[in-house]
Amino acid sequence: MLLLGFVGAALCAGEWLSHPATRTIGPPPKDFSAREVRIDTAPAGHVAGWFAPGQRGRGAVLLLHGVRADRTQMLGRARFLNREGYAALLIDLPAHGQSTGDRITFGAREAAGVKAALEFLRRESPGERIAVIGVSLGAAATVLALPSPAPDAVVLESIYPTIEDAVTNRLTTVLGPAGAVLAGPLLWQLPLRAGVSTDDLRPIERIARLGAPALIASGAQDRHTTWAETERLFNAAAGPKEIWRVEGAGHVDLHAYGPGAYERQVLGFLAKYLRSEG
Template sequence: MRTGKKVCIWIASIVGVLVVILFAAGMYFFHVAEVRAPKSFINSTPMAKSNPAYAYRESFSKLKKQTWYQTTPGGLKLDAWYVPAAKTTNKTAVIAHGFDGNKEKMAEYGEMFHRLGYNVLIPDDRAAGASQGNLIGYGWTDRKDYVRWINQVIQKNGDSNIIMFGVSMGGATTMMTSGEKLPSNVKAFIEDCGYDNVYNETAYQAGELYNLPGFPLVNIVSAISKVRAGYSYFEASSVKQLHKNKRPMFFIHGAKDDFVPTKMVYKNYAATKGPKELWIVKGAKHAKSFETNPAVYQAKVATFLAKYDK
């Protein structure tokens, strides 16, 4: 009996230690994944002048910008740039940035839509740029912020045709927003290299960056996120939101994307219920499709919008 009791105590002790270790690891990786702080695994090297997108970024930086704000139901003050089109128009592009990004890093896309004759609104998501907040929303908490940005465009500009565009996490934000109740002013969506859901993306990155399996660590981080940020990684799903979308969607993904695997775009594309187009950009890595050939990228976007934003 004593031997059996000792074995039970020993097993309970081992289990207890493992639980403590897993929880500590979960807290560490939650901080890496969601807490506002510099991310060492994200390339923050300034864009080189030789980059094909550099001229777009420089042109946009010289445009006069208005600063718009919104306050979330939780009391966070969010910041955005608004740039009116060169000629008066009712068309506005709302642009969502990526993980560890901000409105400045979306300048080349802002310039692209400016050249296409659109007003441009580029928000800083919560926990990014000049916006308040400490927890990154992966598009899930952000999707309702973008609904409010869209409504603000209508309130300020009146009759509006609105399209939404995003890259990487911004692409996922765009897809997640598409499943919300939106005004009829929203005509179409364009997403570039967004993930299918947060769990799959973080599990993939656990393997790529740390050589760790998704289970059980990402599940623990997801549970911590549910308590701290209000959402689990399973519910934060582009695919589930796309099932509710009936508006046109243009899907763009680099053929050589090894950060958000290219295979994810096929799940996203299959999920949406509206008119859809897919462009796999040969040779392009993650979020590099525009840089591969800005003129072709802009032409593809223009062709899509000519069909659906009339």
């Protein structure tokens, strides 16, 4: 009976983790001057989002939320970036919000949404330098996408190095040492439920090929993506690169945790790579 209960718990957890997190989002808030967009993705899907134009020569930023969230998670970032003149595109990643998708795949299929959104942003902001700010799932999808041409800069927040690390950390945080035992059965379900393997979900093995200056940030107290894992990712990344340790923060929205510090750090980084001279 104990074994059956264990297997049942693993199956239920696997279904919940990969089940789409779709919901109606609707139009942007009245105090955020943006329009609704729908961007086609291969082979027959789309991602939904909001696009706010910026000032010429200031740059454009794609904003990507975390797992089981949607574009509204990135609204605070979009607001301050747009105030500084950056164009901002916020999307719902595949299988989230109002975007299509039958399974959450922890960055593998979500990467197609990243590529399509970057192509859209380049069309809507011709001649502008492009950055990506990705949180957790959004960061992983950016690295796994290896978009070409590469963005001019990326901000990767709370990004996991491998799916094995991500699942084991989350389960042990909730269940203690028993969580490590449950990690294996959950990971075994990936090919069946999501059509991807653990080999497809290893950002640490692709980050050196990203081809973009990177700011890698994480909370010092993050138990989902530990600081040691963040340092591993930073060491694996090619330069130019910066690392930012947010003292006191766990696996939280780093902008909401400390808006002033976040905005200074990110704006300073983006200004190096996105602002046109003169």
